[in-house]
Amino acid sequence: MAEELKLNESQRRTLTEFKLRIADVMKTDHDDFYLIKWLKARSFHLANAEKMYRDSLAYKEKMKVDTMATTYTIPKVLKEYFPGGYCGYDKDGAPLVIELFGRYDMKGLMLSTRRSDLEKLKLFQCEMVIEECKRQSERLGKRVDGTSVIFDMENAGAKTLWRPGLEMYLHLIKVLEDNYPEMAKRLIVVNAPAIFPFMYRFVRPLLSEDMKRKMFVLGSNYKTELLKFIDEDQLPAYLGGTLTDPDGNPRCTTMIRQGGPVPQSFYLTENLMNEAMSTAVVANGESLKLDFKVEKPCTMLRWEFRTEDYDIGFGVNLVSEAGERREIVPSKKYNSHLVTEDDSIICSTLGTYSVIFDNSSSWTKSKKVFYLIELLYADDQIRGEVEAFRDVTQF
Numbered sequence: 001m002a003e004e005l006k007l008n009e010s011q012r013r014t015l016t017e018f019k020l021r022i023a024d025v026m027k028t029d030h031d032d033f034y035l036i037k038w039l040k041a042r043s044f045h046l047a048n049a050e051k052m053y054r055d056s057l058a059y060k061e062k063m064k065v066d067t068m069a070t071t072y073t074i075p076k077v078l079k080e081y082f083p084g085g086y087c088g089y090d091k092d093g094a095p096l097v098i099e100l101f102g103r104y105d106m107k108g109l110m111l112s113t114r115r116s117d118l119e120k121l122k123l124f125q126c127e128m129v130i131e132e133c134k135r136q137s138e139r140l141g142k143r144v145d146g147t148s149v150i151f152d153m154e155n156a157g158a159k160t161l162w163r164p165g166l167e168m169y170l171h172l173i174k175v176l177e178d179n180y181p182e183m184a185k186r187l188i189v190v191n192a193p194a195i196f197p198f199m200y201r202f203v204r205p206l207l208s209e210d211m212k213r214k215m216f217v218l219g220s221n222y223k224t225e226l227l228k229f230i231d232e233d234q235l236p237a238y239l240g241g242t243l244t245d246p247d248g249n250p251r252c253t254t255m256i257r258q259g260g261p262v263p264q265s266f267y268l269t270e271n272l273m274n275e276a277m278s279t280a281v282v283a284n285g286e287s288l289k290l291d292f293k294v295e296k297p298c299t300m301l302r303w304e305f306r307t308e309d310y311d312i313g314f315g316v317n318l319v320s321e322a323g324e325r326r327e328i329v330p331s332k333k334y335n336s337h338l339v340t341e342d343d344s345i346i347c348s349t350l351g352t353y354s355v356i357f358d359n360s361s362s363w364t365k366s367k368k369v370f371y372l373i374e375l376l377y378a379d380d381q382i383r384g385e386v387e388a389f390r391d392v393t394q395f
Helices: 009-021 032-041 047-064 065-071 076-081 106-112 115-140 161-180 197-205 211-212 222-226 269-275 382-386
Strands: 084-089 095-100 145-152 184-190 215-218 278-282 286-294 299-308 312-319 327-333 341-347 351-358 367-374
Touching: 009 032, 009 047, 032 047, 047 161, 065 115, 065 269, 076 106, 076 115, 084 115, 095 115, 106 161, 115 161, 115 215, 161 197, 184 222, 197 382, 211 215, 278 351, 286 299, 286 367, 299 312, 299 351, 327 341, 327 351, 351 367
Parallel strands: 095 145, 145 184, 184 215
Antiparallel strands: 084 095, 278 367, 286 351, 299 341, 299 367, 312 327, 312 351
16 A cells, blocks of 8 residues: 655655654654645645644644544534534545535534534544544555545525634634644535635635645536546435435435534523624614725625614615715614524625614613624635636646
């Protein structure tokens, strides 16, 4: 099963120097194929790669990663509602990972667990992938290293941009990138929504240049494209293959957790929902107006709000740069004391967008509002990179 690592002379010298630098802590099973990943993740910058390697060893020791396989128990809420899983293999024999991004209820998960619970689950999953790659290598008589990831964004919308949830998801990505570099041999995005460029803008700083080259965004013909590198009996039927559960379920729910809303019976606290929000009291008979100046086309205006005890009116108006005034989101009352309201619009016209909380119809009760309102944009460079991911000729 001996294979040659393909490196140029400069890369070989850097690898040799890297091994000398980490000789005091390097594990015996960390071969050249493994070590080169740390250099790639830091663009062959020796000092940065060494720091990354040493930091990872310390972090994994702290999290007791070496004994996770026998000691770790997945919390019930994560076992049932943390979406995604592993099923089948690609044509090279690498494990196939299905990430159901649109089925995350990050708010529910964060209200039901601790940060360390989410980190441990991701670490555990990665360790299980490593073990599976070792077994596949033995079965196939060749080195199997890494995974093929299908990133399914069906149902991903404005709720996905909830800032605390998005920040937690990005934190988990960083944990993986910092401790399991180059684990994904390719990342295929399917069912990408119109807001994908806005999401990519947040993730982009965490991705190495090498990882960006492995990323593809498929269009409506994704089922045909997926079969180019996955045999149909290894691909879930809902994605265009023939793999199903024993009962014929095309979503393979026995292998892939489907996620979805987390029942409130799992919640540990409600404070998180308010901590990330600004607070205001709208006096009886009054309104609160918040202005946001949009200076770039195709900017997203996103909002999320809840009230304490009572409903409130909400709407969005625009004063364009030309001085035109118009209603963008008609004002109406929302029962935001019962459920958190959230939505977004794409601002195609430049100007000042006024978000209005209207309590003018209430003559006796003031309303306490918790809100998060932000402008998100994807510049030409971001959009250009996203378009480049649609080039499937590099599959």
